[in-house]
Amino acid sequence: MRVSRLLLVTLRDDPAEAEIPSHKLLLRGGYIRRISSGIYAYLPLLWRVLQKISTIVRQEMDATGALETLLPQLQPADLWERSGRWAGYTAGEGIMFHLTDRQGRELGLGPTHEEVITALAADLLRSYRQLPVNLYQIQTKFRDEIRPRFGLMRGREFIMKDAYSFHADEDCLRQTYAAMDGAYRRIFQRCGLRAVAVEADSGAIGGSASQEFMVTAEAGEDLILTSADGRYAANQERAVSRPSVALPLAAAPRAGGVGDRLSTPGQTTIEQLCSAHGFDPSQLVKVLLLLARFADGQFQPLLISLRGDQQLNDVKLANAVSARLSGAHGALLSIDPLTADLVRSERLPLDLSEIPFGYLGPDLADQTLAPDPSHRSDTAGVAPPTTPAVQLTRSFLRLSDATAAELEAFVCGANAADHHRVGASWAGLGLQPESLDLRAAQSGDRCLHDPDQCLQAARGIEVGHIFQLGRKYSEAMEARFTNESGVDEPLWMGCYGIGVSRLAQAAVEQHHDADGICWPVAIAPFAVIVVIANTQEAIQVELAESLYAELTAAGLDVLLDDRTERAGVKFKDADLIGIPWRVVVGRGAAAAQVELVRRAGREKLELAASDVRATLEAEIGREIAGATLVA
RNA sequence: CGGGGCGUGGCGCAGCUUGGUAGCGCGGGUGCUUUGGGAGCACUAGGUCGCAGGUUCGAAUCCUGUCGCCCCGACCA
Structure with a gap:
């Protein structure tokens, strides 16, 4: 190709719209042009890069025996209703672009393809003899991202390789998952990327085991934690670690007591309490008041206990709450701090004026959630407005992180303004907390696998994600096969994604200097x-x-x-x-x-x-x- | 959606505070010179100042509304 015929339009100045180096360079180099927020034209140079990446992906996928296919991007709503994801993906913060056709049928633009592929599997797969099978495609995905960002890094339209495998049993699923792990490592290696595999939360896709592949770069949106010996790496959402040892309380309290009342006027934060009385944050139990909202309209107040020196990991919390209540109330939509603002905006029949914020203890009584009498009289005898009746559970779901649950004696709020208790114990408060992992692992924490290893933080760009889905979708959509004994059972599934267009930009992020891009030769245009x-x-x-x-x-x-x-x-x-x-x-x-x-x-x-x-x-x-x- | 910022020739920006001729650099075109790290000179084309109202004799500038874009948070390949 001759440059004179290439339609090469390079820019001398950094475009104002770009923030990070890779985005600036792709624009300046004439690789992409923005059409709208999160929507980009891939110019001829970038298209060659994307084709090269796709070729490598194809070669490695084909080598594992996977079959290339191409599934529709326009997907009927009823498929998504069968999996139970239509509402969550279209309403409120949902990310699926959706529309109604001339017949009044609802359709969605595919953000992912579990529904379509599972429906196909139900149609095509009948016998264990056809298994395992792994189908993949490389195509444009559509997601109405809450905030598109950084060019191709988070677009509303982007190119993805997605694969879905089907198995007769879990062991076979594990084998394919391992094969995909290997294929992914080879793909990123061949593309010239430094990528690390990290344990991940499986998020909205669902399922059990999952692993992300992160290209390490400053501009990465994810925080990953790794051990120096290379034996542990995880997304911070998922990461586990050994907490530091709590300092025992100086004045040994009576065993099983409720603690001594301590006057602490105006001391509503951990820092204030510790500096005023010489406590260590690890001697405190802090209590967070939150509100969970579910797909069926139910609101559930949460009372979360953490050791004073620990931070809440909201992904772990969301998983713990879902595990307990999603069966009854459908998908967990959100968890927010329970504040007066929230009560007002959600029109909840709650009065928080009696709740002593800043002085909460884990034994805060359910009665503090009693309905506000004034609110009741306001609406008595009046037909409710257009908003449906609010369903609110009037007792707390009480969850405790292990670091708090294991404390023999601690300092906590007295559930009364300006007072804390010193030397409280769980038994004394009449509670038997479960020991959960709700805390955020952090850089510097000691590792579980080896206390001599500490976690180090790095930023990463997620370019791939593999999941063991299990039977979540096959059960919901009745994708079944006949096993060797002639018995019907749901298929085991895995799914495996690579963000092809994101990978291209991640490569630039990792390979550039002051003068421009330095493509690895394997994916250079x-x-x-x-x-x-x-x-x-x-x-x-x-x-x-x-x-x-x-x-x-x-x-x-x-x-x-x-x-x-x-x-x-x-x-x-x-x-x-x-x-x-x-x-x-x-x-x-x-x-x-x-x-x-x-x-x-x-x-x-x-x-x-x-x-x-x-x-x-x-x-x-x-x-x-x-x-x-x-x- | 909440918080912050920005919309002025293709790109990057100034002008706006204090209303009165729309400017600079790069880029485009033509000609001459130059030819190993974004050349020089000359000429030239190109803008309803995001859009809509309002105030005013007069609005890029002041006011109101609206649309778009970017950044920080919830989402994810």
Whole structure:
């Protein structure tokens, strides 16, 4: 391809809309253009990158025996109603674009394909003899993201490889999951990315085990925690660690007591309490008052106890709450602090004026949630307005993190303004807390697998995620097969995603310098750019043309910069768009000498034009092989 | 949705406080010179100042509304 024909439009200044390096460089290099928020045109250069990534993905997926397919993006609502996800994905904060067709049928634009594939599996799969099977596709996904961000990093329309496997039993699912783990490692390796596999929360997709693949980069949206020995890595949402040892309370209290009352006026925070009375935060139990909302309209107040020096992990909390109540009330929609503002905006029949915020203890009585009498008289005898009746549970769901539950004696609020209790115990308060893990693991915490190892924090861009779904969808959608004994049972499922367009940008985020992109050769739009330093010199043009023809004939992806620009312009553009190898045909052309420059390291080599092809083939071959073999 | 910021030729910005000729750099076109790290000179095209109201003799500038975009939070490949 000739640069003069490439529609190469590069920008000298950083566009105002871009914040992070990869986004700026993709815009400046003429790789993408924004059409609307979170919606991008992939220009010819980027399309070549995406095709190269897709090819690698295909090769590795095919090598595991997976079958490529292509599923519809327009999906009927009833499929999603059968899985129980239509409401959650379309209402409120739901991310599915949806529409009504001319017949009044509801359709959604596919954000993911569990429903479609499971319906297909129910149709096609009948016998254990057909199993296992793994179907994948590479296509555009649509998600009405709450906040699109950073160009291709979080778009409302993006390219994804998604795969879905079906199995006769859980053991077989585990094998395919492991095979996908291997394939993913090879894919990212071959794309030239430094990626780490981390334990993950399975989120809205559901299911049991799941693992994310993170490209480490400052601009990453996720926080990951890893141990230096490489044996543990997890998303912070999921990460576990050893809490520090709590300091015992100095004045040993009576065993099983409720503690001594302590006057603490105005001391509503952990810091104030500790500095006023010399407590250590680990001697305190802090109590959070929250409100969970469910798909069926039910509200459930939560009373969460944590040791004073620990932070709540809201993903762990959401999982714990879902596990207890989603069976009865459907999906957990949100958990928010229970405040006067929330009561007002949700029109809850609650009066929080008696709740002593800042002085809560784990034994706060359910009666504090009694309905507000004034509210009752307001609405007595009046037909309720258009809003449906609020369903509110009038007792707390009480959950305690293990660090709090294990304290023998602690300081906590007295459930009365301006007072705390010192030396309280769970038995004394009449509570028997379950020991849950609700706390956020943090950088510096000691690891479970080895107390000598500490967790380190890094930021990451999630480029892949693999799940063992189990039978969640096959049960909901009645995708069943006949097993060896002739008995019908639901299929076991796994699903496996790679954000292809996100991966392209993540590669830029990881491979760039002050002058532009430094693509790994495996996914670069072109491997080589031949630059004619001065197009007025016929001898340079002639040599460059013959090199271009030779390299192209050798099967390399070659760009010929034949523009009549000055050399400096062409060098700047070549650096910006990040072609891994540059061949400069300039002053040495008369002697058939050219210069070979590696983009990433700037190494230069003067060599005979006749040696260029062999040198490039060796260098590129070495890089590709290196990326393939290391595993 | 809550909080913060921005909309002025294709791109990056100034002008707005204190109302009165719409400007700068880059980019585009033509010509000449230059030709190994974003060249120089000359000429030239291109803007209803996001949109709609209002105030005013007069609005890019002041007021109101609205749309769009970006950043911080809940979501995720």
